[in-house]
Amino acid sequence: MTNPIVSAAWLQEHLNDSNLIILEARLDQNQSNLENQNPDLQIKGARLFDIKNNFSDTSNPLPNTFPSEEKFTAEAQKLGINKNSIIVVYDTLGIYSSPRAWWMFKAMGHSNVFVLNGGLPEWIKEAYPTEKQQPRTYPKGDFEAKFQPELIQNKEQILENITTKEAVLMDARSSDRFYANNEEPRAGLRSGHIPGSINIPFTELQQDGKFKSNEELKEILKLNDQPLLFTCGSGITACIVLLACELISDNPKAVYDGSWTEWGSSNLPIEK
Numbered sequence: 493m494t495n496p497i498v499s500a501a502w503l504q505e506h507l508n509d510s511n512l513i514i515l516e517a518r519l520d521q522n523q524s525n526l527e528n529q530n531p532d533l534q535i536k537g538a539r540l541f542d543i544k545n546n547f548s549d550t551s552n553p554l555p556n557t558f559p560s561e562e563k564f565t566a567e568a569q570k571l572g573i574n575k576n577s578i579i580v581v582y583d584t585l586g587i588y589s590s591p592r593a594w595w596m597f598k599a600m601g602h603s604n605v606f607v608l609n610g611g612l613p614e615w616i617k618e619a620y621p622t623e624k625q626q627p628r629t630y631p632k633g634d635f636e637a638k639f640q641p642e643l644i645q646n647k648e649q650i651l652e653n654i655t656t657k658e659a660v661l662m663d664a665r666s667s668d669r670f671y672a673n674n675e676e677p678r679a680g681l682r683s684g685h686i687p688g689s690i691n692i693p694f695t696e697l698q699q700d701g702k703f704k705s706n707e708e709l710k711e712i713l714k715l716n717d718q719p720l721l722f723t724c725g726s727g728i729t730a731c732i733v734l735l736a737c738e739l740i741s742d743n744p745k746a747v748y749d750g751s752w753t754e755w756g757s758s759n760l761p762i763e764k
Contacts, residue, residue, distance in 0.1 A: 496594065496738050497609045497703065503580055504620045507536065513573055515541040516612075517583045517593035519728065528584040530612060535582060536621040539571045539630065541593050543728075554753050555726040556592070558644060564600050564637040572630030582608035582615070586701025591731035595747060601638030607735060610702040645721060645748045651760060654687050659719035659744075661689040662737075664729040665752065672764040678725070681756035684764040686723065694724070694732040709740050719744040723751045 506512055516538045541547060546567045549557045559567075573579065579597060583590040590607045597605040608615070616622060653659050663685055668674040670691040672683035685691070696712055697704060704712075713736065720743050722730035727749045734745050748755075756762070 496606055496735060498580055498606045499609055500614045500618045500620060503535075503608055503615075504618070507621075509578070511574070511576055511578055513571070513577045513579045514538040515571070515579060515581045515593060517581050517589040518542045519544060519583070519589040519592075530584060530616060530622075532624055533612070533616070533622045534625050535612065535615055536623045538582070539628070540625075541571070541581065543589055543592060547593070547596060554750055556728055557749055558596065558599070561600070561637040561639050564596070565635060568600075568635040568637065569633045570630070571633065573633040573635040575634055575636065577602075577604065577633070577635070579605040580608055581605065582611045584612045586611045586613050587698055587703065587732060587735075589728055591735040592728045595643070595731045595734060599640050599643040599747075601640055602635070610700075613701050642744075643746050645746045647748070647750055647754055647758070647760065650686060650721065650723070650748050650755070653721065654761070657688065659721045659746075660716075661686060661721045661723060661748075662692045662730075662733050663689045663752075664692060664694040664722065664724040664733045666693050666695070667691055669725075669752075676725075676752070676756060678753060681752065682762055683756070684762040685752075686755055687761050687763045689723065692733050694729045697733065697736045703736060703739065706740050709736050713737060713740065715741050715743060717743065719746075721746055721748060723748040723755075725751055726753045727751045 514535055516534055518540055549559045581590045581593040594605050594607045663670055670685045676683055720737055722734045724730040730747050
């Protein structure tokens with residue numbers, strides 16, 4: 493498969509495949525004030541991919557930052573993930589945190605990973621099998637993370653790109669936050685955006701919890717052949733815009749992992 497997303501119908505058809513792993517990309521709180529309507533349900537056989545606690549560098553003061561290769565490997569193995577696993581990631585909000593988990597696997601060298609379009613709400617809408625969440629353990633997997641550094645950018649690289657303009661930097665936050673019409677939800681952050689960035693609110697790329705058509709995405713994103721960089725508040729919704737771009741282009745792509753939480757709390761240049 494080359495398409496990075498799968499439908500609920502596809503997942504239902506392959507639900508019992510021996511090398512399929514279904515992960516729920518858990519993020520209990522979000523800055524977009526979205527609410528999980530089914531907090532006790534999961535797709536049958538799903539395993540919990542806890543972004544904030546198990547798959548982040550919890551020693552970093554910035555939220556949701558990439559863990560080390562060693563930590564990612566250990567946590568993935570605990571979930572029974574193997575080198576040959578086909579991974580489908582979903583989230584409980586439609587499409588919100590699942591692209592982040594998808595991109596993390598990509599950045600850790602695992603290409604056989606896909607996002608469920610529409611997530612748990614679409615799965616329930618189609619009356620496919622669910623179950624109550626419950627703690628489980630799994631046979632240890634043999635997954636090994638191999639970090640791909642070109643897929644993640646730091647503030648120094650973003651600062652350099654302001655001058656070189658080599659890549660297009662897309663900001664997934666709302667326009668009110670981008671243009672400093674609203675204060676940032678995190679205390680202590682300046683308002684505004686990184687100079688030269690363009691605003692692509694992630695909500696504009698979705699309809700009813702699923703991605704809009706490729707034709708609509710092309711019209712919204714208006715991509716050229718430049719490399720693409722993605723930012724947001726803390727590196728989560730940036731991956732939604734990245735995945736939308738992946739659906740329609742093969743441009744090189746990378747996420748600024750510190751995102752506005754890092755940039756807005758520093759003395760780096762901003763625009764409003």
